[in-house]
Amino acid sequence: xxxxxxxxxxxxxxxxxxxxxxxxxxxxxxxxxxxxxxxxxxxxxxxxxxxxxxxxxxxxxxxxxxxxxxxxxxxxxxxxxxxxxxxxxxxxxxxxxxxxxxxxxxxxxxxxxxxxxxxxxxxxxxxxxxxxxxxxxxxxxxxxxxxxxxxxxxxxxxxxxxxxxxxxxxxxxxxxxxxxxxxxxxxxxxxxxxxxxxxxxxxxxxxxxxxxxxxxxxxxxxxxxxxxxxxxxxxxxxxxxxxxxxxxxxxxxxxxxxxxxxxxxxxxxxxxxxxxxxxxxxxxxxxxxxxxxxxxxxxxxxxxxxxxxxxxxxxxxxxxxxxxxxxxxxxxxxxxxxxxxxxxxxxxxxxxxxxxxxxxxxxxxxxxxxxxxxxxxxxxxxxxxxxxxxxxxxxxxxxxxxxxxxxxxxxxxxxxxxxxxxxxxxxxxxxxxxxxxxxxxxxxxxxxxxxxxxxxxxxxxxxxxxxxxxxxxxxxxxxxxxxxxxxxxxxxxxxxxxxxxxxxxxxxxxxxxxxxxxxxxxxxxxxxxxxxxxxxxxxxxxxxxxxxxxxxxxxxxxxxxxxxxxxxxxxxxxxxxxx
Amino acid sequence: xxxxxxxxxxxxxxxxxxxxxxxxxxxxxxxxxxxxxxxxxxxxxxxxxxxxxxxxxxxxxxxxxxxxxxxxxxxxxxxxxxxxxxxxxxxxxxxxxxxxxxxxxxxxxxxxxxxxxxxxxxxxxxxxxxxxxxxxxxxxxxxxxxxxxxxxxxxxxxxxxxxxxxxxxxxxxxxxxxxxxxxxxxxxxxxxxxxxxxxxxxxxxxxxxxxxxxxxxxxxxxxxxxxxxxxxxxxxxxxxxxxxxxxxxxxxxxxxxxxxxxxxxxxxxxxxxxxxxxxxxxxxxxxxxxxxxxxxxxxxxxxxxxxxxxxxxxxxxxxxxxxxxxxxxxxxxxxxxxxxxx
Numbered sequence: 002x003x004x005x006x007x008x009x010x011x012x013x014x015x016x017x018x019x020x021x022x023x024x025x026x027x028x029x030x031x032x033x034x035x036x037x038x039x040x041x042x043x044x045x046x047x048x049x050x051x052x053x054x055x056x057x058x059x060x061x062x063x064x065x066x067x068x069x070x071x072x073x074x075x076x077x078x079x080x081x082x083x084x085x086x087x088x089x090x091x092x093x094x095x096x097x098x099x100x101x102x103x104x105x106x107x108x109x110x111x112x113x114x115x116x117x118x119x120x121x122x123x124x125x126x127x128x129x130x131x132x133x134x135x136x137x138x139x140x141x142x143x144x145x146x147x148x149x150x151x152x153x154x155x156x157x158x159x160x161x162x163x164x165x166x167x168x169x170x171x172x173x174x175x176x177x178x179x180x181x182x183x184x185x186x187x188x189x190x191x192x193x194x195x196x197x198x199x200x201x202x203x204x205x206x207x208x209x210x211x212x213x214x215x216x217x218x219x220x221x222x223x224x225x226x227x228x229x230x231x232x233x234x235x236x237x238x239x240x241x242x243x244x245x246x247x248x249x250x251x252x253x254x255x256x257x258x259x260x261x262x263x264x265x266x267x268x269x270x271x272x273x274x275x276x277x278x279x280x281x282x283x284x285x286x287x288x289x290x291x292x293x294x295x296x297x298x299x300x301x302x303x304x305x306x307x308x309x310x311x312x313x314x315x316x317x318x319x320x321x322x323x324x325x326x327x328x329x330x331x332x333x334x335x336x337x338x339x340x341x342x343x344x345x346x347x348x349x350x351x352x353x354x355x356x357x358x359x360x361x362x363x364x365x366x367x368x369x370x371x372x373x374x375x376x377x378x379x380x381x382x383x384x385x386x387x388x389x390x391x392x393x394x395x396x397x398x399x400x401x402x403x404x405x406x407x408x409x410x411x412x413x414x415x416x417x418x419x420x421x422x423x424x425x426x427x428x429x430x431x432x433x434x435x436x437x438x439x440x441x442x443x444x445x446x447x448x449x450x451x452x453x454x455x456x457x458x459x460x461x462x463x464x465x466x467x468x469x470x471x472x473x474x475x476x477x478x479x480x481x482x483x484x485x486x487x488x489x490x491x492x493x494x495x496x497x498x499x500x501x502x503x504x505x506x507x508x509x510x511x512x513x514x515x516x517x518x519x520x521x522x523x524x525x526x527x528x529x530x531x532x533x534x535x536x537x538x539x540x541x542x543x544x545x546x547x548x549x550x551x552x553x554x555x556x557x558x559x560x561x562x563x564x565x566x567x568x569x570x571x572x573x574x575x576x577x578x579x580x
Numbered sequence: 581x582x583x584x585x586x587x588x589x590x591x592x593x594x595x596x597x598x599x600x601x602x603x604x605x606x607x608x609x610x611x612x613x614x615x616x617x618x619x620x621x622x623x624x625x626x627x628x629x630x631x632x633x634x635x636x637x638x639x640x641x642x643x644x645x646x647x648x649x650x651x652x653x654x655x656x657x658x659x660x661x662x663x664x665x666x667x668x669x670x671x672x673x674x675x676x677x678x679x680x681x682x683x684x685x686x687x688x689x690x691x692x693x694x695x696x697x698x699x700x701x702x703x704x705x706x707x708x709x710x711x712x713x714x715x716x717x718x719x720x721x722x723x724x725x726x727x728x729x730x731x732x733x734x735x736x737x738x739x740x741x742x743x744x745x746x747x748x749x750x751x752x753x754x755x756x757x758x759x760x761x762x763x764x765x766x767x768x769x770x771x772x773x774x775x776x777x778x779x780x781x782x783x784x785x786x787x788x789x790x791x792x793x794x795x796x797x798x799x800x801x802x803x804x805x806x807x808x809x810x811x812x813x814x815x816x817x818x819x820x821x822x823x824x825x826x827x828x829x830x831x832x833x834x835x836x837x838x839x840x841x842x843x844x845x846x847x848x849x850x851x852x853x854x855x856x857x858x859x860x861x862x863x864x865x866x867x868x869x870x871x872x873x874x875x876x877x878x879x880x881x882x883x884x885x886x887x888x889x890x891x892x893x894x895x896x897x898x899x900x901x902x903x904x905x906x907x908x909x910x911x912x913x914x915x916x917x918x919x920x921x922x
Contacts, residue, residue, distance in 0.1 A: 092912060093911055093912060093915050096912055096915045096916045097915050097916075099916065100915065100916055100917075100918065103891065103892065123739075123743070123746075123893045124739060124742055124743055124746070124893070125745075125746075126745055126746070126749050126782055126785055126786070127749065156727075158718070158725070158726050158727075159725055159726065159727045160725070160726035160727040160886055160887070160889075161726070161889060183891055185891055186891070217888070218875075218884075218885055218886050221726065221727060221886030221887075221888065222727050222728065222884070222886050223727045223886075224727070224728075
């Protein structure tokens with residue numbers, strides 16, 4: 002207990018409880034939060050994947066539709082063979098096509114021999130039957146081979162995207178229609194496509210140049226170096242087809258993008274959404290989860306703190322109380338009103354402290370009583386719990402005095418250790434005898450002692466008891482004296498006893514308590530003792546009368562005793578009436 | 581940025597009549613709504629250089645404002661426009677442009693032809709300029725390239741100038757028999773030479789002769805039509821020129837009076853009773869210039885904004901005028917017409 006400092010143990014117990022309770026709440030919370038976040042991320046990713054891919058496919062279809070519509074219009078112009086004439090009707094058809102398809106800048110009709118028969122334009126002059134040989138034109142050759150031919154994207158004046166589109170009829174005799182298509186018109190399609198709030202779509206041609214973008218300026222800038230990020234993005238998307246991937250757009254912002262191909266022209270549609278926007282709902286959910294986790298943890302901490310406090314608080318109070326009680330503060334009471342085991346424990350401790358206090362008080366009283374009462378008497382007084390027996394009163398007592406003869410001269414010659422040893426043996430012997438006869442040893446003084454019989458505890462026939470005790474004293478002390486007597490030292494032991502009324506009771510100050518008797522009989526007994534010789538036991542008349550010859554006595558001559566006007570009758574126990 | 585300048589005595593003599601009215605209005609507003617002036621002063625101000633009067637520009641202005649609105653700007657709400665009008669006296673344009681350039685404008689708009697653009701370009705190399713013109717901005721030295729204009733100018737180019745020859749072609753289709761056609765040229769126009777060359781080449785391909793007539797003031801218009809009639813030319817083809825275009829109404833009336841078949845670049849001409857028009861869609865081009873001005877206001881540099889070409893070239897025909905002239909539109913014209921006015 003002393004080796005281990007209290008506070009450290011308290012702290013560790015508190016922290017043990019606290020950590021355990023805290024963990025019990027927070028760990029499941031964390032697991033739930035983490036799994037929710039992970040599942041949420043997976044769901045969001047899957048949903049975005051789906052959405053962006055659907056948007057990409059839709060955008061691709063729209064752009065394909067745009068091109069198909071032009072192709073279909075061109076198809077109308079290559080249905081009749083050139084041999085049948087009708088040049089004027091064809092011209093009207095061509096003009097009508099220009100009016101109906103704003104994206105077509107010019108249209109060239111080529112006959113089966115590859116000769117230009119008609120050219121109509123919005124800008125340039127129309128030509129009829131110019132006879133230009135276009136049979137080796139890649140557009141004408143391409144259309145004749147595959148029925149539809151898409152040229153590479155060209156940037157007119159380094160800015161406007163154009164593409165040549167050629168369509169051949171189902172017979173070679175109907176020739177080929179070649180159109181210059183202004184791809185700026187795809188803007189109408191692309192600008193309509195919106196993904197989420199700010200997401201959009203863009204179109205890259207085969208080499209990765211921007212063909213269409215909601216911000217037409219980016220297309221018109223035709224800045225291939227600036228479009229590098231888009232080509233990188235396309236490369237990323239190509240590695241995992243059908244998956245939405247993250248990358249950077251022209252401005253360098255992180256985007257989530259998906260791609261769909263446009264067959265025929267071999268372009269790619271990329272739909273993209275800023276990453277922050279795409280994941281905004283997820284981030285929102287994560288933030289909510291995080292906030293809940295933090296809130297839950299804080300609540301758990303408070304709860305755990307409170308519970309741990311509640312658990313260790315009473316223990317601390319108990320420990321403190323026990324320490325104080327252990328230190329002898331038996332009036333200390335442990336105040337606990339927790340209504341649980343702790344309160345019961347505190348109650349036990351309080352009871353224990355009360356009992357300890359009672360027990361301590363009793364033992365103190367006993368030890369006090371033991372000083373002048375025979376132990377049995379003391380126990381008796383103590384057990385009865387009533388020490389009123391010690392109260393002052395006037396009672397018939399037998400007072401016995403005894404002392405050694407010649408001890409003063411012995412003490413003057415002997416060394417201190419011997420004196421102490423002799424006195425100790427002497428006192429021990431006297432005390433033993435007094436206790437054995439249930440008498441009261443009032444006190445020792447030097448080589449003498451004063452003993453009371455019949456007080457404070459009444460005994461039957463006190464005079465007889467006193468005589469018997471005196472006899473035992475003589476026997477015992479004489480045996481001791483026999484050991485101590487040497488040639489030089491003449492030691493003796495005399496006893497005087499008297500019987501009569503005396504005032505007995507506790508007499509004492511705050512620090513000291515004695516039980517004693519006051520009265521003439523005390524004086525008489527003392528004088529008798531002083532006049533007794535070695536081995537002699539002297540009695541007064543009253544005591545002698547009380548014995549009623551049960552012990553053989555010898556009446557000696559009355560003696561003049563100090564303090565007595567007349568000679569006092571003196572009796573001695575026979576056998577040792579004279580030395 | 582001073583928006584509301586108190587009218588001075590000199591302001592009355594200024595050519596910018598409308599500008600003065602606007603300024604006076606501004607002063608009135610500042611007098612009555614004193615506390616709001618601070619807010620109004622923080623509005624960005626667009627300098628708008630017009631070659632004609634606000635009345636002639638009204639349809640163009642409306643389109644320009646639409647474009648501004650597309651970019652999120654609305655005049656009076658979050659942007660102010662400071663106008664300068666030359667009232668048809670193009671020689672005043674450089675001075676007006678300089679006047680605008682003296683102010684710390686975030687953007688200057690120079691719509692309505694090469695004259696305006698060149699005046700603005702000469703006035704400042706610092707203030708961003710958004711132009712609207714029919715000619716080729718590279719050939720005129722306005723920008724370095726369409727994709728990367730490079731300097732402080734960007735804008736919109738319609739195809740009006742380039743399609744002058746198409747007007748001759750259409751006129752020939754309407755009056756197929758004629759050997760000779762008249763063309764009207766504004767000699768002061770920066771594109772006059774190139775258009776004339778363009779038209780002469782077209783005439784050569786078409787196998788017709790050209791009667792070149794020049795006019796640069798309204799007073800010469802009457803003589804123009806008289807000359808066409810006197811030369812018994814097949815018709816009159818106006819070269820692309822804003823001076824002509826903005827006077828479509830007047831020219832249409834003269835054409836009707838002189839019974840001359842004529843074709844112009846602006847749809848205003850057939851709408852006012854003229855025979856035909858073929859040219860870029862000015863509504864589209866002015867609207868586009870409004871959008872670009874908005875982007876410049878938002879902080880983009882003209883050098884990074886590609887010059888946009890208006891994709892639409894429109895053919896308007898007026899059947900009533902044709903009937904009055906005893907003409908019948910051939911099917912090819914009817915087919916190609918974007919709008920037939922009856």
